[in-house]
Amino acid sequence: MAAAVTRLWRTPPSLLHCRSLHVTLGAQKAKTGTEQIWLTRQQRDPYVKAAHAQNYRCRSAFKLLEIDKEQKILQPGNRVVDCGAAPGAWSQVLVDKVNSLGQDPAVSVGFVLGVDLLHISPLEGAIFLSKCDLTDPATHRKIIALLPCGEADVILSDMAPNASGIRELDHQRLVNMCLSLLDLSDVVLRPGGSFLCKIWDGGESNLIRDKLRQRFQHVKTVKPKASRTESAEIYLLAKSHKNKKSSN
Numbered sequence: 001m002a003a004a005v006t007r008l009w010r011t012p013p014s015l016l017h018c019r020s021l022h023v024t025l026g027a028q029k030a031k032t033g034t035e036q037i038w039l040t041r042q043q044r045d046p047y048v049k050a051a052h053a054q055n056y057r058c059r060s061a062f063k064l065l066e067i068d069k070e071q072k073i074l075q076p077g078n079r080v081v082d083c084g085a086a087p088g089a090w091s092q093v094l095v096d097k098v099n100s101l102g103q104d105p106a107v108s109v110g111f112v113l114g115v116d117l118l119h120i121s122p123l124e125g126a127i128f129l130s131k132c133d134l135t136d137p138a139t140h141r142k143i144i145a146l147l148p149c150g151e152a153d154v155i156l157s158d159m160a161p162n163a164s165g166i167r168e169l170d171h172q173r174l175v176n177m178c179l180s181l182l183d184l185s186d187v188v189l190r191p192g193g194s195f196l197c198k199i200w201d202g203g204e205s206n207l208i209r210d211k212l213r214q215r216f217q218h219v220k221t222v223k224p225k226a227s228r229t230e231s232a233e234i235y236l237l238a239k240s241h242k243n244k245k246s247s248n
């Protein structure tokens with residue numbers, strides 16, 4: 001188990017938050033000071049506790065809930081692509097917000113498509129493309145084929161690569177991943193649609209902001225309280241996708 005904990009410690013903070021719920025806290029003996037600090041932080045984290053209590057697959061659910069509460073991105077009936085969806089907490093939130101199970105007969109029924117490099121355990125109300133790389137055009141073609149009318153109202157990304165620990169390199173890798181999602185948005189996002197992506201803040205953040213401004217009417221940076229203050233993680237929210245032809 002110590003080996004597993006070590007592996008988690010090397011992953012980026014955002015992933016640690018997610019994987020944490022798959023570790024039975026307190027059940028193992030930490031071997032190093034670093035592992036002990038990590039376990040203690042997880043045990044004390046109110047969002048980890050709340051995720052357990054509310055049956056979310058990981059604490060990141062609260063980031064999306066908070067962003068949506070303040071920014072009003074999600075509506076019943078929306079068709080949403082959840083990029084970097086494993087283990088599936090954002091998709092759990094989405095199923096409820098867009099009414100993809102049709103549980104509220106008074107509003108439209110939405111659609112949730114989650115995609116990840118990793119396996120994503122099934123979730124009622126969502127369709128998952130597991131073991132798919134979102135930087136690969138073949139994955140984009142699969143997404144288009146699965147979306148109703150090949151179109152999405154919202155693209156969300158909580159994607160994060162495994163961190164090398166070299167801040168600028170990790171920043172650049174995540175920026176490149178987001179750039180490939182902009183290619184996807186050019187093809188599938190309806191005019192008026194929204195785009196939310198996580199980046200680790202750094203030298204290329206303004207490049208992404210500029211590219212978003214070319215495509216969307218409104219672009220802002222958000223940092224939910226559930227995102228740890230010591231993390232470089234921020235979210236870029238872009239609303240009102242311009243007409244596809246004028247965005248290129």
Ligand SMILES: C[S@@+](CC[C@H](N)C(=O)[O-])C[C@H]1O[C@@H](n2cnc3c(N)ncnc32)[C@H](O)[C@@H]1O
Binds near residue numbers: 090116135160
């Ligand atoms: C922070 S986790 C996402 C947590 C998710 N939002 C949730 O609430 O459960 C980041 C995810 O991005 C995925 N990821 C990283 N690179 C990817 C890529 N190129 N294509 C697809 N998914 C990727 C990782 O496998 C990981 O599951």
